[in-house]
Amino acid sequence: VLRDLSPPWRDLEFMSPLSSERADRLAAYLCEVNGVVIEIGCGWAELLLRVVAAAPNLTAIGIDTDVASIGHGRQLAADRGIADRVTLTSDAAVLPATAAAAISVGATHAWAPPASDEAEPLHYAEALARIRSLLPVGGRAVYGEGIWTQAPTPAAITALGGREDEMVSRDELVAIATNAGFIVDGVDEATEREWDDFEAGYVAGYRRWLATHSTDHTSAAAVRERLDRQRDAYLNGYKGVLGFAYLELRAE
Numbered sequence: 001v002l003r004d005l006s007p008p009w010r011d012l013e014f015m016s017p018l019s020s021e022r023a024d025r026l027a028a029y030l031c032e033v034n035g036v037v038i039e040i041g042c043g044w045a046e047l048l049l050r051v052v053a054a055a056p057n058l059t060a061i062g063i064d065t066d067v068a069s070i071g072h073g074r075q076l077a078a079d080r081g082i083a084d085r086v087t088l089t090s091d092a093a094v095l096p097a098t099a100a101a102a103i104s105v106g107a108t109h110a111w112a113p114p115a116s117d118e119a120e121p122l123h124y125a126e127a128l129a130r131i132r133s134l135l136p137v138g139g140r141a142v143y144g145e146g147i148w149t150q151a152p153t154p155a156a157i158t159a160l161g162g163r164e165d166e167m168v169s170r171d172e173l174v175a176i177a178t179n180a181g182f183i184v185d186g187v188d189e190a191t192e193r194e195w196d197d198f199e200a201g202y203v204a205g206y207r208r209w210l211a212t213h214s215t216d217h218t219s220a221a222a223v224r225e226r227l228d229r230q231r232d233a234y235l236n237g238y239k240g241v242l243g244f245a246y247l248e249l250r251a252e
């Protein structure tokens with residue numbers, strides 16, 4: 001319906017609450033291996049491309065079901081002169097049986113899909129087990145995912161998946177990663193600034209659309225409604241309750 005809404009990469013570097021500085025630190029952690037680094041749910045692959053750009057010894061395979069994001073990622077790889085070391089595709093069959101490093105950022109559901117259409121707790125353990133199964137001992141992973149950064153409030157639960165057990169705490173996530181066979185080299189959480197920047201970028205396309213279209217446009221009410229709903233969900237719902245953890249993981 002809203003074909004003229006701008007794509008998310010116009011306003012966001014990543015489709016996650018991730019700063020450029022943190023991305024470079026995470027990329028540096030992954031660069032210490034040799035071989036192929038894989039990412040499922042890579043979006044337009046900005047983090048994966050930074051890893052490859054920083055490490056001549058690495059090649060990358062990124063998979064995402066969103067064809068437009070994959071297309072944009074390929075263009076970025078070409079622009080940076082690293083397309084020969086990067087495969088971006090929507091074809092999950094290209095996933096190799098082993099890799100030197102792996103990335104999952106906001107993509108637990110892509111590594112370990114829910115079993116049903118019902119809201120389910122995030123399948124952290126299943127996703128981390130699948131990542132671990134691809135890595136040799138010493139292989140590295142970056143795992144970023146939503147967590148409860150404080151006890152979930154009714155307003156946050158309503159604004160998100162509707163269930164208190166949708167997410168775990170940071171400490172519970174660290175235990176899940178350890179149980180999956182990883183040494184946890186680093187643990188951090190997205191800052192309030194990273195969240196505010198992400199939320200602002202997420203709705204920037206709606207704002208721009210409203211600023212450039214008449215209030216009489218047939219889609220104007222729908223765009224306004226989306227903007228208001230998203231802003232309300234964040235400011236009056238999950239801000240400060242939904243966190244995002246970044247784990248640096250070494251296969252044990």
Ligand SMILES: C[S@@+](CC[C@H](N)C(=O)[O-])C[C@H]1O[C@@H](n2cnc3c(N)ncnc32)[C@H](O)[C@@H]1O
Nearest residue numbers: 014015016041042043063064065066105106110
């Ligand atoms: C929250 S975004 C994160 C994207 C990227 N990791 C980033 O941080 O910029 C989640 C991504 O997972 C992708 N996705 C969802 N289900 C998937 C699946 N089954 N296989 C591959 N990608 C999937 C979506 O298209 C989306 O690009």
